[in-house]
Amino acid sequence: MDAKNKAKPVTALVVGASGNTGRLLVKELLNRGVHVKMIIRSLEKMQEDVKNHPHLSIIHANILELCETEMAHHVHGCNAVASCLGHNMTLKGIFGHPRMLVTDATRKLCDAIKENNPEHRVKFVLMNTAGNSNRDIPERVSFAQRCITSVIRLLLPPHLDNERAADYLRTEIRQDHNTIEWAVVRPDSLKDEDQTTAYNVYDSPTRSAIFNPGVTTRINVAHFMADLIVNAEQWHNWKGKMPVIYNKVSP
Template identity: 60%
Template sequence: MTVLVVGASGATGSKLVEQLLFKKNKVKVIVRSPEKLPASWKTNDNLQIITASLLDLSDTEMREIVKDCNAVASCLGHNLTWKGVYGQPRKLVTDATRRLCNAIKSNKLQSTTKFVLMNTTGNRNRDVYEPISFAQKCVIGLLRLLLPPHVDNEKAAEYLRTQIGQNNSFIEWVAVRPDSLIDEEEVSNYEIYASPTRSAIFNAGKVSRINVGHFMASLITDDDLWTKWKGQMPVIYSKSNLQ
């Protein structure tokens, strides 16, 4: 299996790449600064490093990159700096999702391509009933006004939900919603739910980045798991942090 990972140099994206390589997949990554990648990646025959800014690639270049990929995974996010939060590109995740999906569709492959998007529990799945409190609605409303990355995450998932949908001939998708991310060295037990079981604002759970990477890699490589969650927005919590 060949998988393209964008956002691979990030804290969670790097964990996904490592999990995919551990499972003996071929992995492509698109990064602006390959010198920041682990030295072991640069000597791994199963890893292809493409040095580029994703949104600067032409449509032709993007089609060429994805044409032999069985899956595409996005762990893109905005850097937590003033420029990263309020600078351009404000629609990084949404624009990347749209352009990658357009590239997949334009290749018109006979088999569908899996698309896995890392999202957030702060975003509701509007395909199902996910009630939240009035107070949380108010806070989310403020986040939309004050934090462009939150709107970007919402719009990226909405693109998959409404524009790709459930019956696309070329793309199947899952949007993974982790709660508060923490760093741990090893994969631990985690739980997957169709919707949040706690408030993302007032009672957030936690999940390790390596667990998110493990779940995303498992979705890509395990067809039964994929069938269970395709077209949905599963929520992931580390089991030790559910209390």
């Protein structure tokens, strides 16, 4: 392939990049040759093993404090945007502000993509939770789980935040947007491991997130999200959907 026809490198913006899953996604993307921009509030949380990587651009900012012009500038030139934002599991993280961190950031990022009016559609990959149902399809949820989810929705703001972020993509961006395509990745109970292992991906949960939860390692979530960003076949299979990911259980 001559230089003129050589494919341009993928550039991805990652938010929530200092979190337990976000930092793994940054590393996975860099290992795949992706140019990564990362928005990070605290430089103290920066990963030592990647901070000097030639394909990494570090943006020191609070995403919710960036103005529209700044956000559009950071998103400009990106083929993909990935959000691994979430709430810290502390009293302040669960009940403090911002209550709608994931939703507000998702909306702000999508507005920035639209403001740039890119020539080609930008992929938006959102990390969410298997406890959130995809209301675009008839997922099987027991009456007991629906009841408990209703209580969780009232008592734990992060769950409602995850629901609203996914609903924004489903109902406002939808399937036919001219500048944005999306996928919502739903892991179940998250745990840490050092190595990627085999995992399964489904259209809907195969287990109850409340009564019979599965396990998903963060490194597998990062691997799958990176696959969605760089692998055209994976993206074709899952765009506009809310895939659920579980670690593959050995027989």
